[in-house]
Amino acid sequence: AQRNLQHFDHSYKGALHSCSGALFTDVFGAFTFQNRECSITCKGNSFEIVEEVGLSSRKRLELQYNVINAVSWDHANQELKIVSGKGESEAFCILALQNSVEFEAELKLRLGNQHNIKAPATMYVGMFAGATKPKPFQRKRPNLTKLPSGKLPPLNEMRSMATELHNGSYRPCPPGESRRIELAFQHIMEGFNTFQLTTVRGPSNLSNQWRYESLLYVTDEKIVFKPTGAYGSSIDFAYEDIADWKTIDQESTRANESGIEICSPQGDKVYFGVAFVRDLKHTLEYFWNQYRIANNLSVYPGSTHGRPLVTVTTLSGEVPATEAPTGSSEVVDQDGIIVRPGSKIAARRSSVAAITGAAQEPRLVPPENVTVKKHWHKVVLHQGWLLKKGGIGVGTAKNWIKRYVVLYKTSQGHFMAYYNDFTDCPMYTAEKTERNVIDLAKTTFVRPGSNKQASPDTPPHAFDILTTEREWTLCAENQESELKWLKLITRAIDEDVAILPDEDLLFKVKPKVDPTGNLCATDYSTTLKVSANGISVCGPDPVSNLDRQFFFWIYTDFYKWSLLSQQGKLALLVNVFTDSSFNRRNEFIFRTKEALRLSTAIEFFIEKFMSVMHVRLEGKENVETPSGLGDVPQGMMQANQEEFHHEEAVQELDLLNLNDDTP
Numbered sequence: 001a002q003r004n005l006q007h008f009d010h011s012y013k014g015a016l017h018s019c020s021g022a023l024f025t026d027v028f029g030a031f032t033f034q035n036r037e038c039s040i041t042c043k044g045n046s047f048e049i050v051e052e053v054g055l056s057s058r059k060r061l062e063l064q065y066n067v068i069n070a071v072s073w074d075h076a077n078q079e080l081k082i083v084s085g086k087g088e089s090e091a092f093c094i095l096a097l098q099n100s101v102e103f104e105a106e107l108k109l110r111l112g113n114q115h116n117i118k119a120p121a122t123m124y125v126g127m128f129a130g131a132t133k134p135k136p137f138q139r140k141r142p143n144l145t146k147l148p149s150g151k152l153p154p155l156n157e158m159r160s161m162a163t164e165l166h167n168g169s170y171r172p173c174p175p176g177e178s179r180r181i182e183l184a185f186q187h188i189m190e191g192f193n194t195f196q197l198t199t200v201r202g203p204s205n206l207s208n209q210w211r212y213e214s215l216l217y218v219t220d221e222k223i224v225f226k227p228t229g230a231y232g233s234s235i236d237f238a239y240e241d242i243a244d245w246k247t248i249d250q251e252s253t254r255a256n257e258s259g260i261e262i263c264s265p266q267g268d269k270v271y272f273g274v275a276f277v278r279d280l281k282h283t284l285e286y287f288w289n290q291y292r293i294a295n296n297l298s299v300y301p302g303s304t305h306g307r308p309l310v311t312v313t314t315l316s317g318e319v320p321a322t323e324a325p326t327g328s329s330e331v332v333d334q335d336g337i338i339v340r341p342g343s344k345i346a347a348r349r350s351s352v353a354a355i356t357g358a359a360q361e362p363r364l365v366p367p368e369n370v371t372v373k374k375h376w377h378k379v380v381l382h383q384g385w386l387l388k389k390g391g392i393g394v395g396t397a398k399n400w401i402k403r404y405v406v407l408y409k410t411s412q413g414h415f416m417a418y419y420n421d422f423t424d425c426p427m428y429t430a431e432k433t434e435r436n437v438i439d440l441a442k443t444t445f446v447r448p449g450s451n452k453q454a455s456p457d458t459p460p461h462a463f464d465i466l467t468t469e470r471e472w473t474l475c476a477e478n479q480e481s482e483l484k485w486l487k488l489i490t491r492a493i494d495e496d497v498a499i500l501p502d503e504d505l506l507f508k509v510k511p512k513v514d515p516t517g518n519l520c521a522t523d524y525s526t527t528l529k530v531s532a533n534g535i536s537v538c539g540p541d542p543v544s545n546l547d548r549q550f551f552f553w554i555y556t557d558f559y560k561w562s563l564l565s566q567q568g569k570l571a572l573l574v575n576v577f578t579d580s581s582f583n584r585r586n587e588f589i590f591r592t593k594e595a596l597r598l599s600t601a602i603e604f605f606i607e608k609f610m611s612v613m614h615v616r617l618e619g620k621e622n623v624e625t626p627s628g629l630g631d632v633p634q635g636m637m638q639a640n641q642e643e644f645h646h647e648e649a650v651q652e653l654d655l656l657n658l659n660d661d662t663p
Contacts, residue, residue, distance in 0.1 A: 009041050009042065009043050010041065010042045010106055011039050011040070011041040011042075012039065012040045012041075012042075012097060012098065012099070012102075012103055012106075013037075013039060013098050014037075014038055014039070014040050014095050014096055014097045014098065015034075015035045015036055015037050015038060015095070015096040016028060016031075016034065016035075016036040016037075016038050016049070016051060016093070016094075016095065016096075017032075017033065017034065017035065017079060017094040017095060017096045017315075017316070018031065018032040018033065018034070018092075018093070018094040018316055019031055019091075019092075019093050019094075020032075020091060020092050020093075021084075021085065021089070021090055021091020021092060022089075022091060023061075023063075023084055023085065023091035024061065024091050024092070024093045025091075027059050027060070027061045028049075028051060028059055028061070028093075032316065033316065035096065036051055037051070037052070038050060038051040038052075038095075040095060040097075040103070042106050042107065042110050044110075044113075045064060045065060045066075045114070046062050046063055046064045046065060047062075047063055047065070047107075047110070048060065048061070048062045048063070049061045049063070049093070049095070063082070063084070065110065065111055065114050065117065066114065066117040067084045067085075068082055068083070068084055068120045069083050069084055069085065069086065069090075069120055069121065070082075070083040070120050070121040070122070070123065071083070071107070071120050071121070071122050071123075072122075072123040072124070072125065072315055073100060073104055073122070073123070073124050073125070073128065074100075074124075074125040074126065074128075074314055074315050075100050075101055075104075075124075075126075075128045075448050075486065075490075076125070076126045076127075076128065076312070076487070076490050076491075077096075077314050077315075078096060078097050078098065078099070078100040079094055079095065079096050079097065079100065079314065079315050080094070080095045080097060080100060080103065080104075080315075081093070081094045081095075081315040082095070083120075094315050094316060099479065099483070101448045101449060101479075101482070101483065101486070102479065104448070104449065105449055124139070125139070125140065125313060125314060125315060126139070126140075126141075126142075126312070126313070126490060126494070127443065127445060127446045127490045127493050127494065128445070128446055128447070128448055128490065129445040129446070129447060139607075140313035140318075141313075141494070141497050141607065141611060142309045142310075142311065142312045142313070142321065142494045142495075142497055143309070143310050143311040143312075143318070143614075144304075144307050144308075144309065144310060144497065144498060144611075144615055145310060145614065145615055145617070145618055146310055147614065147617055147618065149311070149313075149318060149614075150614075151614060151617055152610065152613050152614055152617070153613055153616065153617060153620070155556055155582065156580055158554075158556050158613050159554050159556045159557070159580055160580075161613075161616070162533035162534060162554045162555070162556070162609070163533075163552070163554060164252045165252075165532075165533055166531070166532075166533040166534060166552065166554075167252045168249065168250075168251035168252030168253075169249050169251040169252075169258060169276070169277050169278040169281075170278055170500075170502075170532055170533060171251070172502060172503055172504040172529070172531035172532065173502050173503045173504070174503070174504060175503050175504055175505070175506055176503070177503065178501070178502050178503045179276060179279050179502060180279075180412040180413070180439075180501070180502045181412070181415075181437065181439070183279060183283060183410075183411060183412050184408070184410040184411065184412040184413070184415055185410075185432070187379060187410045187411045187412070188372075188379050188408055188410060188426055189371070189372060189426055189430070190371065191219070191220070191371075191372075191374065191375035191378070191379070192217050192218060192219040192220070192287075193217070193218050193283045193411055194215055194216070194217055194230075195215065195216045195218070195272075195274045195276075195279070195280050195283075196214075196215060196274065196275065197210060197214040197215060197216050197225075197272055197273060197274060198256055198259075198273040198274060198275060199259070199271075199272075199273035200214065200225070200270070200271065200272055200273070201270070201271040201273075202268070202269060202270035202271060203268065203270070206225070206235065206270055209225075209227035209235075210227065211227060211228060211229075213228060213229040214226060214227050214228070214229070215229055215230060216272050216274070216280075218280070218283045218284050218287050218411075219287065220287060220290065220291065220375075220378070221238060221239060221291060222236050222237055222238045222239060223236075223237040223239075223242075223262065223272075223284070224236055224237070225237070225272070237262060237270070239287075239288060239291045239292075241264060241265070242262050242263070242264065243263050243264060243265045244262075244263045245260055245261065245262040245263065245284065245288070246260070246261055247259075247260055247277060247280075247281045248260065248261055248271070248277075249277050249278075249281075251277060256273070256275065257273070258273065258274070258277035259271055259272050259273035259274050259277055259280070260272055260274075260277070260280055260281065260284060278502070282304070282305045282411070282412065282499075283305075283411045283412070285300055285303040285304065285305040285306055285307075286305040286306030286410075286411040286412075287306070287411060288300055288303075288306070289303060289305065289306035289307050290306050293306075293307075293308065301618040301619040302615060302616050302617075302618045302619060303615070304498040304499055304500075304612060304615055305411065305412070305413070305499060306411070307495075308321070308324070308495070309321035309324075309491075309494055309495060312494070324491055324495075325484070325487040325488055325491055327380075327381045327382025327383070327407065327484065327488050328382055328383065328384070329376055329377040329380040329381075329382075329383065330383075331383065331422050331425070331427055332383070332384060332385075332422070333345065333422065334385055334402060336384070336385075336477075339365045339422065340365060341365050341366065341367050341368055342364055342365060343364065343365050344363070344364060344365075345363045345364065345365055345423070363423075365423070365428075366423055366428045366429075367428075368427055368428060369426060369427055369428060369429065369430060371430075372426045372427055373427065376426075376427055378409075379408050379409055379410060380406055380407070380408060380409075381407045381408070381409050381414070381488055381492065382406075382407045382484070382485070382488045383404070383405065383406040383407065383422075383425070384404075384405060384481065384485075385402050385403070385404060385405070385477065386402070386403060386405045386418070386474045386475060386476060386485070387400045387401065387402055387403075387459055387462075387474065387475035387476075388400070388401060388402075388403045388418065388472075388473070388474055388475075389401075389473060400457070400459060400475065403418040403419065403420070403435065404418065404419045404420070404421055404422045404424070404425060405417070405418045405419075405474070406418075406419070406425055407485075407488055407489065407492065409492070412499070413439070413440065413441040413496045413499040414440040414441070414492035414493070414495070414496055415437055415438065415439055415440060416437070416438040416440065416465075416489070417434040417435075417436070417437045417438075418434065418435050418436060419433060419434055419435060420433075420435060438465060438467065438472055439467065439469075439501065440465075440489065440492050440493050440496055441493075441496040441499040441500070441501060442467040442468045442469060442501050442604075443465060443466065443467050443493045443496075444466045444467060444468060444600055444603075444604050445464075445466045446463065446464065446465055446466070446486065446489060446490055446493070447463060447464040447466070448463055448482075448486055449462070449463065450462035450463055450464045450473050450475075451464060452464070452473055458473075458475070459475045460475075461475055461476040461477070461478060461479055461481070461482040462474065462475040462476075463475075463476075463482060463485070463486060465489070468501070468505060468597075468600065468601050468604055469505075497608075497611045498608070498611040498612045498614075498615050500532040500608055500612065501531075501532065502532070503531070504529040504530065504531050504536075505529070505530040505531070505601050506527055506528070506529055506530075507527065507528040507530065507590075507592055507594055507597075507598050507601075508524045508525075508526070508527055508592065509524060509526050509527070509528055509572075509590035509591060509592040509598075510522075510523060510524045510526070510590065510591040510592070511526055511588060511589070511590055511591075512571060512589040512590070512591050513573075513587065513588055513589035514588055515586045515587065515588070516550075516551075516586065518539075518542075518550045519537070519539050519550065520539055520540060520542075524592075525539055525540050526538070526539040526590070527539065527547075528590065528598065530598070530601045530602065530605060531605070532605065532608065532609070532612075533554060533555065533609065534552055534553050534554040534555055534557075535552070535553045535602070536549050536551070536552050537549065537550050537551040537552070537553065538550065553574075553576050555605065555606045555609040556577075557576045557577040557578075557582075558574070558575075558576055558577075558602070558606065559575045559576060559577060559585055560573075560574075560575040561573060561574045561575065561599060561602055563595055563596070563599055564589065564595075569591055569593075570591070570592065570593060570595040570596070571589050571590060571591040571592070571595055572589070572590050572592065572595045572598055572599055573587065573588070573589050574587070574588045574589075574590065575587045575588075576588075
């Protein structure tokens, strides 16, 4: 089919958005931010842009594939930027397409059929990426604030803040012990979050009611103090009656002395102490911001949860964010029909039934979970059926099976959960029955066309979601469904741009170069713990043999990291500043078979780190605009920006090639 493609012309409807440079302006004129309808036709060796000017006239440009230098895709806005020429002769045209995903697949096939020409450089705006990973810091993320993009605190201030947070309230959880996920699913199941109180301070009629069993509920419209636990009396603090609130975070210096303080319009203050102030802070940020947005009020300054996008970067530059896309919170069967309690469910053949031939009896839709139903529309952005590879089988022999997928919006960020059937989702059961969960705050990239598409058993309309943990491939039923899912997922990821995972990512490494001589170079006993504010380098103490932290590298300290191939084995070179003077550096080489994933994790967390530090500037005056590529702080500016060679050449590797080998 690909070989025969050149014999057919394929046309697409679109619009001319912007034109610059003689190649395009001589035909269409120079303009920006317009929406001039046109058609784009892909041919064997060229593609043609035609604008109908009137009943009897048209403007036409035929562009040979071999004169295209670069192609940039913005699938979030369905746009394509084509660049031809270099220097003073450079010209570009931005096209708005009805379906940019489909057009990219077409153009990729056309370019693949060309002989003796260099493929144009490909770039992606936002979270979308193709098979080639963009270089670090060449991707612009959305802005949650009204501050200019790229504004960051002074380098030493960021370094000091990150150290304090890492040693205090933002101390990472061990892998598999995330409190974020627990709170997210409590919000899904109950509609609010609960915190055990360690103390209450304020007016005596309140503080004297505190008990060891006292709880604090954070809900859509109020904070609720439950002095005697879940089933006792309640004291409400409606958001409309709270003038202000602040976090008192002393975890780095005084354990169990942190909490939130709320202030009434009359100046009365009440302090609620909790064990994990980070979790309470983020939860209150979310519910407070959602309440404020619904009432046309400003969000909490410096907050990272529950706030809308202010601006996004497009192919034309930074522009105000558009209204968020909408999904459906209605539960549907496999045919897309909304289900109602008591109606019949069409029989499904499970993987086991397909082998044994056993048929399932028709079932009835169970009663709805009345507790969840009250807030289901608030926590569900979209839901429906997607295909996922799994079930009975080994490796590539596994089947593509349908899963019921729900995209949740919670106090801890956005999550996707998939279930065997819609009857397993919280609308119909109080049990924890999800097959697995995708934490969208951990997403590194989304591929609108799966890199597994070439596999003969991969259905059309497949897309990949890559996180710091693994890769997921899902398939929609049709193109319309695929585009809807992609729009909702990428918007959710953008809104989570400053939401940090709360767990360590662990990498066992073998130090091949250690200028300090502290780490054991003979085995893989050294662990790199990658987390929100930096990397802890841990290993056995030479004297006691007990595990200890030798270094904590804050992301401001990273000067460069590079993938190496040493004697056929992968390694990661890390060049870091040694102190706050940013004058002296040390260079380490760590051998690990997970060097690709480790490098991706570093890039991911640095990008998150910069987003959080940018948001924390709200309400502060001490702001600097760092110089350098992408407004990156000096300590991070050189990361991967120049080729580095250490005895053997740096090997060009695709960091997105992470195999999804788990069911």
